[in-house]
Amino acid sequence: MRKESRWIRWIKWIVIVTVLFVLGFCIGWFAKPSNTQNHTDSSHYLKDFLEEMKADKIREHLRKFTQLPHLAGTEQNLKYAEQIMKEWQMFGIDSVEMVPYDVLLSYPNESQPNYISIVDHLGNEVFNTSLAEPVPQGYEDISNIVPPYSAFSAKGQPEGDLVYVNYGRTEDFSQLQREMGINVTGKIVIVRYGKIFRGNKVKNAVLAGAKGIIMFSDPADYWADGIQPYPDGWNLPGRGVQRGNVLNLNGAGDPLTPGYPAKEYTYRFSPEDGVGLPKIPVHPIGFHDAFRLLNNMGGEIPPNNWKGALNVSYRIGPGFTDEFKSQKVRMNIHTNNQVTRIYNVIGKIRGAQEPDRYVILGGHRDAWVFGGIDPMSGAAVVHETVRSAGRLLSTGWRPRRTIIFASWDAEEFGLLGSTEWAEDNARLLQERAVAYINADSAIEGMYTLRVDCTPSLHTLVYDITKQIPSPEEGEEGVSLYKSWHKRDNWTNDRDAPRISKLGSGSDFEAYFIRLGIASGRARYTKNTKTERYSSYPVYHSVYETFEIVEKFYDPSFKRLQAVAQVRGALIFLLADSQLLPLDVNEYADSLRKYAQSIAQLAQKNLVEMETYKVSFDSLFSAVENFTVAARDFHERLQTLNKADPLQLRIMNDQLMYLERAFIDPLGLPGRPFYRHVIFAPSSHNKYAGESFPGIYDALFDIQNSADPAKAWEEVKRQISIAAFTVHAAAMTLTPPA
């Protein structure tokens, strides 16, 4: 044994002591469990999640759920609900339940068909419209195909002269009465489908005093050039008819229980007091029948923009030409309203860290007939999303927040299933919902992506689409973003793919416009620059089959896959990102554009604006204030200590509640369930989303007001409400104390 010097021994000792201490310290440090959820780099999970969504699977789901008609309230739609529930359970998500409501639906009377006749002076029916659409090949033995009808039409057999009123818009009726001098009181009006929601046409007809209204699909609006009618192409056959409800609910949900879920114990108004039910008979026809009704009409020839593509003169009436003067039109409508049980299917994946934060993917299941496009192309996509999420769960993944999947019922009868569930869960949703992604029809054209969403989702949509491949042939290796950008550039505003405002007409309505939950929707669409028809030609007809998708819209099912990936990535990142992927600066930018645009609209009346001292200054100043608050908030986000769970939650709460801040609890004038001050449909067309809808409607009303001073007062009031709301929203972005 060698002798060591004292020095070396000491050094050895010190080294040993130090090493041991440091070792102990490090083990202690790292052994201690941390309360902070580390930001799991979830990108590989996202990749797995998106790649698991398969075109073939979507094809299978679509095939499975379009075999039989499944109108809301029918046994078959309950069966599909049960099947979906069972399959979602098998897919392995945490819970699935069936949630029923008893709502007012409307069906044709099975023993007394609805139709329209031309009757002669003796009252004999000289022409009757068809009772049904010719059933497409392969479906001949299917029963329970509901004939074309206008759901919630009043019953009755009004008889009288026809008046043609173009699209039945407010401006069409106004032109008819003021410029053409025609009063429709006691007449039956006939209007073409398109441009606006059919319920608005009916409301206009009622307001004008008509005693019945007929709606038809004109080839000018439902026929694509160079395309064969179904089954040889995807155009609407002459005997195809667009079904649809004709309510004016303005977001009320079940007409008999506005504001409350339609449960067993819920008080129901009597049908006379129901919300939005038309007081006159309404009926839809195809262009084959429309030709017969229009062909002999008399009266003046209208301006060209009133003329469709049928080989008739589009004379406005009233009534037929001299030759047929004694003939009248009689509507025979026996449709019944009845309280009926409907079923939502609700599936959940519990959030790991924030179970009390909800991200919702919801779309409807009920269809007018087979629902090949509307809604099952969307429902198949949701189904595949649930399957993929279940797979990911089984690999150990669990999202930070709770994800809710919904298969809504009775959307076609006024968004009833989604609205009743929103009413039932309003308190939870108001406090806890981060975002709602809608999943109606996933395809309505073969051109490119279409996204409508709240401005705070813009950035996320762009980020996501950059990670998803284009489904178009010949675009291998090209991102969906690039493919979309190329086809639909947002030229006016920015060099990026166009994203539009949300309107209404689908199940996001209660979530976005009533509750103020950040919402969006995505689907594949047509080329709106060249394809002028409304929605898609076979919309709500019996020809919406699996085959129309498989043969024409998406033979490879890659477009539906791409839509599934967009919707899926949205809910994935909203549910699993540590910091919510909502962009407040985008909201500020949009508000500025909207303020400029509504002020510009008002400028059309410069003289009156001077007279009545109308100014948009307060609104611009509020938007400026919001812009500063958003920028400051965004800057604070950069220095946020994400390791502190409370600080993170506080900032996320500010992000989540920003959309809520635009809700005015008093609602828009006369529309208590439309409460979003920035986005709502105008009162004149449910489909179109307007920005600053309160101001928009007030400006619209000026055209028809007998008392302009009063009408301008309302404009001023609405500007003040908008300015206040934007200020209030800005306040929610400032440091909380």
Next chain:
Amino acid sequence: MRKESRWIRWIKWIVIVTVLFVLGFCIGWFAKPSNTQNHTDSSHYLKDFLEEMKADKIREHLRKFTQLPHLAGTEQNLKYAEQIMKEWQMFGIDSVEMVPYDVLLSYPNESQPNYISIVDHLGNEVFNTSLAEPVPQGYEDISNIVPPYSAFSAKGQPEGDLVYVNYGRTEDFSQLQREMGINVTGKIVIVRYGKIFRGNKVKNAVLAGAKGIIMFSDPADYWADGIQPYPDGWNLPGRGVQRGNVLNLNGAGDPLTPGYPAKEYTYRFSPEDGVGLPKIPVHPIGFHDAFRLLNNMGGEIPPNNWKGALNVSYRIGPGFTDEFKSQKVRMNIHTNNQVTRIYNVIGKIRGAQEPDRYVILGGHRDAWVFGGIDPMSGAAVVHETVRSAGRLLSTGWRPRRTIIFASWDAEEFGLLGSTEWAEDNARLLQERAVAYINADSAIEGMYTLRVDCTPSLHTLVYDITKQIPSPEEGEEGVSLYKSWHKRDNWTNDRDAPRISKLGSGSDFEAYFIRLGIASGRARYTKNTKTERYSSYPVYHSVYETFEIVEKFYDPSFKRLQAVAQVRGALIFLLADSQLLPLDVNEYADSLRKYAQSIAQLAQKNLVEMETYKVSFDSLFSAVENFTVAARDFHERLQTLNKADPLQLRIMNDQLMYLERAFIDPLGLPGRPFYRHVIFAPSSHNKYAGESFPGIYDALFDIQNSADPAKAWEEVKRQISIAAFTVHAAAMTLTPPA
């Protein structure tokens, strides 16, 4: 050097290594900062906070802020606001700001005094009521004492016969019309103050068709036995008059800007469209003048419960006895409404861990004259609370949540300052407010504590009062709880001090009834079993001075100190407890009692309930559901890992949002700003808080309805809404996913 055995050396080494490792481990473990906020045992801070509140200081504050009249909208009230702001800043809280609004106020015309005359057949005034109250000693040189008036009275000089209608309640007018057969159309009614809010009397008079209304303080209602009138005692002198507003706002705030804060850019309705403004002249008088008006009245002698304590017959009229038949009464009212700037003072202490959670202590500053009791006894208490909180801050304490102190303006004109601020901050409050504690008059009697609060605060109030000493002489060492319990036991329901429901009539209204923030108020009160007078005799008269408090109500200022400690401890524990001290089980118990009580009220009409199939089953079942949810929630609280900041926050959010869950966004029928389904004033008396007010009002209306079938339908509808709301609230207590 001794030789050591190998074994011993090895053991030494192992010991050293182990010790060093453990040492390192421990240092590592404890050196690592923890993200969890440990539950600071804040009880010693609470003790310091309460002990710092001094009776003498409260005396000083009260003295200082009652020197001069400080009616809302006047310069002096702005001066006091500035002084409060300055002193709160000096006290050391984080921020203090002045927040102005421009609201509709109402003042007498300075050049045309308001009064009431008896006029002879020539139109000569043979008697005029006093133009002012005799000013108390020591205040003779004070200017700007506003003469007694009814704020927001219509202008006018109606002349006619008087009709006496007791307290002017719905039932009094009903009895007058139905049983006594008197129609008041075109008459001037005279009613005594008391029982209900004066605005409800005015509304009833308008509905009955009266063209003016006079209100007087009858000694039966404003005179305590054996007490001298002020200044020798605290009774109301014969020439003392109760001022007050006569609006029917139902929570709207500023009459011209309902739903929105009255800012510079805010749209204002024209006065004709203002909310709640009476259409007829209104004026208040004392019993000295009332005697002269009532003395010669003719007509029938009313039942005894219509008779007050004046030496007159209380004949109901119309008009005077035969002898004086030709004499009429003329009201001369020239009061003006005008938009006027008011000022709230808002002070804040930023929360350390949850700055985005707000606990609010608010009370008004504006007074009819000096405000010796109303409101400065309360404002002095707030002032002392802020001072004590500032002291505590300087010792290093900082509450977990943000505390907001408010000195409201224009409460006397319809809760305007507090309501406008609630409107301005509605989004923030809805998402972030934990509780609102009101601080109006801190004393209205010399007997014991009075607390009105939401059920979830019951337990906290009991806990707190056990830690505060009784202020009563001879009760040294006795807790406030014990002293209070002895004097006011809640015998019917439980052996504990009585706690009542919140009604309205003070600044908590917008926070509790509109926004659904857990609220409470505490003050010292009279013995309601033996003292029958309304509020306190000198209420809203010039005799509400500093001296009346110092000489009679609280010479030692210990009662005010006790009230300060109750209010202070409430905000302290709500702001600083790790887990929110809200008791959901107490809410369940209260709901059960309320359901039983409203069902019992309905049982008075058993036959009709059968006829119209009215059942309370759905409500009882909802309450049962809520009870189970509350119990389960409470159990889960016991196992909560408080060290996990997210889990704690999630449970606290459920506690905070429970009160919010009782809000119906649609509001109560015809009262859009009263939205709390469990608590609101009845439509017939703003002061009294009713449980299930929707059902209560519907049942009330049955008595006067011409269409009982329809009236019972409304009862059923309200039961359904109540049942749904209780179910919905229960849902918020279940696990969030």
